[in-house]
Amino acid sequence: MTAPIGAPVRRTEDRRFLTGRGTYTDDINRPGQLHAVFVRSPHAHAELRGIDTAAAKRAPGVVAVYTAADLAATGIGTLPCGWGVKSKDGTPMAEPPHPVLAQGQVRHIGDPVAVVIADTRDHAAEAAESVAVDYRVLPSAVSVEAAVKSGAPRVYDEVAGNLCYDWAIGDKAATDAAFVKASHVTKIDLVNNRLVPNAMEPRAYIGEFERATGEYTLYTTCQNPHAIRLLMGAFVLHVPEHKLRVVAPDVGGGFGSKIYHYAEEATVTWAAGQLGRPVKWVAERSESFLSDAQGRDHVTHAELALDKDGKFLGLRVSTLANLGGYLSTFAAAVPTYLYATLLAGTYTTPAIYAEVKGVFTNTVPVDAYRGAGRPEASYVLERLVDQAARELKIDRTELRRRNFIPPEGYPYQTPVALAYDSGDYFTTLDMALKTIDYAGFEQRRAAAQRQGKLRGLGVATYIEACGVAPSAVAGALGARAGLYEVAAVRVNPTGSVTVLTGCHSHGQGHETTFAQVVADRLGMPVENIEVVHGDTGKTPFGMGTYGSRSLPVGGSALVKALDKVVNKGRKIAAHLLEAAEADIEFKDGKYTVSGTDRAKAFGEIAFAAYVPHNYPLEELEPGLDETAYYDPKNFTFPSGTHVCEVEIDADTGDVRIVNFAAADDFGRIINPMIVEGQVHGGLAQGIGQALLEECRYDQSGQLLTGSFMDYCMPRADNLPSFEVATHGTLCTHNPLGVKGCGEAGAIGAPGAVINAVIDALAPLGVSHIDMPATPEKVWRAIASRRGQKAA
Ligand code: MCN
Numbered sequence: 001m002t003a004p005i006g007a008p009v010r011r012t013e014d015r016r017f018l019t020g021r022g023t024y025t026d027d028i029n030r031p032g033q034l035h036a037v038f039v040r041s042p043h044a045h046a047e048l049r050g051i052d053t054a055a056a057k058r059a060p061g062v063v064a065v066y067t068a069a070d071l072a073a074t075g076i077g078t079l080p081c082g083w084g085v086k087s088k089d090g091t092p093m094a095e096p097p098h099p100v101l102a103q104g105q106v107r108h109i110g111d112p113v114a115v116v117i118a119d120t121r122d123h124a125a126e127a128a129e130s131v132a133v134d135y136r137v138l139p140s141a142v143s144v145e146a147a148v149k150s151g152a153p154r155v156y157d158e159v160a161g162n163l164c165y166d167w168a169i170g171d172k173a174a175t176d177a178a179f180v181k182a183s184h185v186t187k188i189d190l191v192n193n194r195l196v197p198n199a200m201e202p203r204a205y206i207g208e209f210e211r212a213t214g215e216y217t218l219y220t221t222c223q224n225p226h227a228i229r230l231l232m233g234a235f236v237l238h239v240p241e242h243k244l245r246v247v248a249p250d251v252g253g254g255f256g257s258k259i260y261h262y263a264e265e266a267t268v269t270w271a272a273g274q275l276g277r278p279v280k281w282v283a284e285r286s287e288s289f290l291s292d293a294q295g296r297d298h299v300t301h302a303e304l305a306l307d308k309d310g311k312f313l314g315l316r317v318s319t320l321a322n323l324g325g326y327l328s329t330f331a332a333a334v335p336t337y338l339y340a341t342l343l344a345g346t347y348t349t350p351a352i353y354a355e356v357k358g359v360f361t362n363t364v365p366v367d368a369y370r371g372a373g374r375p376e377a378s379y380v381l382e383r384l385v386d387q388a389a390r391e392l393k394i395d396r397t398e399l400r401r402r403n404f405i406p407p408e409g410y411p412y413q414t415p416v417a418l419a420y421d422s423g424d425y426f427t428t429l430d431m432a433l434k435t436i437d438y439a440g441f442e443q444r445r446a447a448a449q450r451q452g453k454l455r456g457l458g459v460a461t462y463i464e465a466c467g468v469a470p471s472a473v474a475g476a477l478g479a480r481a482g483l484y485e486v487a488a489v490r491v492n493p494t495g496s497v498t499v500l501t502g503c504h505s506h507g508q509g510h511e512t513t514f515a516q517v518v519a520d521r522l523g524m525p526v527e528n529i530e531v532v533h534g535d536t537g538k539t540p541f542g543m544g545t546y547g548s549r550s551l552p553v554g555g556s557a558l559v560k561a562l563d564k565v566v567n568k569g570r571k572i573a574a575h576l577l578e579a580a581e582a583d584i585e586f587k588d589g590k591y592t593v594s595g596t597d598r599a600k601a602f603g604e605i606a607f608a609a610y611v612p613h614n615y616p617l618e619e620l621e622p623g624l625d626e627t628a629y630y631d632p633k634n635f636t637f638p639s640g641t642h643v644c645e646v647e648i649d650a651d652t653g654d655v656r657i658v659n660f661a662a663a664d665d666f667g668r669i670i671n672p673m674i675v676e677g678q679v680h681g682g683l684a685q686g687i688g689q690a691l692l693e694e695c696r697y698d699q700s701g702q703l704l705t706g707s708f709m710d711y712c713m714p715r716a717d718n719l720p721s722f723e724v725a726t727h728g729t730l731c732t733h734n735p736l737g738v739k740g741c742g743e744a745g746a747i748g749a750p751g752a753v754i755n756a757v758i759d760a761l762a763p764l765g766v767s768h769i770d771m772p773a774t775p776e777k778v779w780r781a782i783a784s785r786r787g788q789k790a791a
Contacts, residue, residue: 005520008673013511022250025204025219030278034063036268037124039114039131040290041106044362044701046135048104055130056116061123064275067114068101076100076270079261080235083333084478085165093165096156098326100263107155107325108364109703110290115267117279140362140701144299144320147361155325155360164323164358169340169416175353178314182305186388191770192376194297194695196711197369201252202283203292207268211276217245218269223254223504224544227481229536231261237270248534251506256368257292259546260329289706294695295369297322298376304384310394312347312403317354317380324365331367332358337477338373344414345381346425346461346639347403352415362701370685371746374464382460382751396459397433418465420637422729423665425461431663432641435723454648456760460751463639466548466740469632484631486542487558489565491624493610495603496528502542503554504534508742509674510550516670517555521562522602523589540627548740551670552636559735560628568624569605575616576600576608636731636739640664642748644756653779655691655757661723667731667739675741679724682745688714690753694772
């Protein structure tokens with residue numbers, strides 16, 4: 001069956017996943033393989049006075065024990081940061097070295113200090129216990145507020161005030177002037193809670209070295225094998241790319257946490273070279289809590305200026321962003337270019353000024369996590385708008401409508417750099433309100449009250465920027481990588497197709513949706529198409545998957561490559577059909593001479609390309625194999641409205657989501673079933689952030705939420721049955737008209753949920769609660785208002 005764009009084609013990859021036949025890194029075992037276990041710091045901040053590895057080296061099965069000194073002896077570099085940010089005075093951000101194994105000091109709990117390599121994992125783990133590390137514990141800077149105080153302990157001696165950068169965007173003078181003429185100002189202080197990504201598959205790596213050829217291979221649970229090869233090869237191991245292959249096989253989720261180049265990847269690859277044997281490392285879940293980059297962690301003060309009619313005049317935002325103990329690969333970009341540039345949201349606010357201080361602390365490094373900066377921006381804005389509506393006694397949906405960018409207002413240049421190409425916020429708002437029955441809400445609230453329950457409804461609109469682009473602009477803003485994508489379309493002699501993409505699917509279903517794009521263009525069944533990704537030895541140099549870029553950027557590269565294939569096929573068809581090229585049409589998998597029934601099927605053309613017996617060899621090379629690179633002109637801007645209805649048990653503070661409606665604009669949709677699944681997953685994560693999840697450290701930097709016993713992941717019974725719908729306005733600058741959908745749920749949901757909780761508590765006089773709105777926090781808020789003593 002030909003699967004056109006827009007059909008809910010079942011996921012090709014699910015055949016192997018649902019039958020337990022996926023191949024994850026831990027399923028791979030190489031001959032002669034050794035196992036690595038890392039010795040990790042039990043302190044958040046300490047001087048490393050000595051590491052005694054003698055006993056560990058003598059332990060059963062141990063082959064080697066390495067520390068930073070061993071790496072240094074072979075000239076190993078430090079882990080690079082992929083984005084440089086400049087402070088508002090033009091100075092480059094503080095970029096202290098990020099050693100592969102800790103050098104001189106440890107800077108967060110779990111910082112790797114040594115690695116033990118043994119014949120079995122158990123032997124390595126036992127020996128790791130006997131590595132004796134002499135730590136001199138130092139005072140820690142843990143929260144951002146504490147870290148920026150004068151006299152705070154320094155994470156790096158050379159970084160004053162723990163300030164990585166002090167960055168700003170927007171016109172300060174114009175924004176201040178807007179506040180002067182405002183008739184009302186709404187102010188808010190809020191926290192964007194720190195999250196632990198927790199992909200289903202923990203990180204796992206195998207490094208391998210072939211002495212005969214001098215070639216290294218790294219098998220890794222990552223989202224972007226080419227970027228890892230470039231970063232690790234060029235900056236850390238100093239191995240040229242042609243001698244380094246990076247394979248990311250099936251990957252069980254990443255949500256951003258597997259974009260970055262991690263110390264453990266470099267260590268196992270380097271150790272394999274030292275030992276001439278493969279070295280495998282698989283994280284324990286508790287190790288993931290200590291060593292996977294974490295997400296969010298902002299403290300923000302924001303102010304919205306409005307005129308007497310409720311029109312937004314200006315927005316002022318000041319944010320402290322926690323970067324953790326080291327700069328992770330894209331950490332610097334997340335609270336700046338992916339956060340503050342989104343503060344215009346869906347509104348026409350004419351003047352915006354945002355300041356962001358990126359702050360080092362003695363905590364696990366922070367980097368992009370599903371949404372990366374955009375959930376934080378949307379949350380700040382939507383909380384402010386709701387609060388302004390309450391203060392001004394204007395219906396919250398009416399206040400939003402008064403300030404929406406109108407459908408005829410595109411392209412729309414925001415005061416914070418971005419230029420939106422398309423959108424229709426009125427329609428998605430109306431759709432979501434209709435689905436949830438906004439008009440009937442007050443009745444439902446009254447009915448709940450009669451049952452002794454508090455009911456609330458929360459609205460959040462959002463806009464996000466997907467597919468960071470174009471490369472030149474990103475480069476000017478500090479990106480140290482290109483942000484194009486590539487696709488190679490290899491037509492096989494009998495007409496089946498292999499697509500090689502630089503994107504990486506780790507749950508998003510590219511093997512299906514990319515095949516749908518090919519099927520639609522070439523007029524063939526999806527079954528005839530194979531999508532290959534995740535192996536630098538097979539695919540051309542691409543940038544991987546994050547920032548909901550794969551379809552808008554990778555899919556566009558694919559369309560370009562398909563166009564080249566179709567055009568070459570047209571030349572071959574013209575020759576075979578003895579017609580002018582201009583007279584050949586391609587439709588439904590057939591080349592036809594216009595106005596006649598003379599035709600050649602696509603498969604016949606492919607065969608002629610590889611068996612060129614009757615072929616225009618003088619003008620055309622044999623073969624049907626095309627590659628295209630696509631560097632977008634702009635981001636894509638998905639948007640929408642999420643509406644959440646909650647019911648709160650006032651005696652226990654328990655918040656139950658009774659209904660959740662999402663109406664999203666993803667442009668043209670390739671596979672509505674996959675898109676719905678993506679939205680569901682994102683909503684679960686957004687709801688998790690709003691109600692359940694919080695990564696907490698104590699004052700000394702000990703992780704208090706280091707396991708699933710203490711870190712509350714959302715479970716099925718925390719989630720309602722979602723009502724999701726889409727309304728697409730086409731992206732104007734990519735050939736498919738698509739916008740990304742992979743993060744939207746996580747961006748809209750936190751604001752909708754917390755606005756609903758506050759709406760439920762507002763009759764008691766509660767106007768603020770920070771995420772996560774746990775039963776305890778909600779109960780305390782209720783109790784304090786009721787004058788009860790919160791025990
Ligand atoms: N799609 C579509 N029509 C659209 C938009 C997208 O059919 N208009 C399809 C795409 O073809 C693709 C899927 O939806 O199959 C997601 O596409 P896209 O929005 O381009 O996002 P990416 O493929 O680039 O995925 C990245 C995004 C991000 S940034 C995170 S974080 C995330 C997410 O995807 N991590 C995930 N979804 C995840 N899903 C799973 N299962 N696991 C993760 O780690």
